[in-house]
Amino acid sequence: MWGQGYMGWGSMGLGMALIWLIPLGLLIWIALKSVGFRDDRGSLKRDPTALEVLNMRYAKGEIDRDEYLQRKADLEKQGH
Numbered sequence: 001m002w003g004q005g006y007m008g009w010g011s012m013g014l015g016m017a018l019i020w021l022i023p024l025g026l027l028i029w030i031a032l033k034s035v036g037f038r039d040d041r042g043s044l045k046r047d048p049t050a051l052e053v054l055n056m057r058y059a060k061g062e063i064d065r066d067e068y069l070q071r072k073a074d075l076e077k078q079g080h
Contacts, residue, residue: 050075 048056054075058068 051072054068054071057063063071
């Protein structure tokens, strides 16, 4: 009788732990996902390089070809 009662309490403790750990883990996962530590491909997010920003601005039409080429040459001189 003692053995059955003891096992019952142990199982109940495990069940209570799971009742709390599963939602807690889910909340942590949602929080990390919303903050966005990783991009859509699963890679860690990083700031774009100066050349990447320049390429994006040119692709969007924010700067013309001459300005793009001049700034690209400036960045290459600086070693970026």
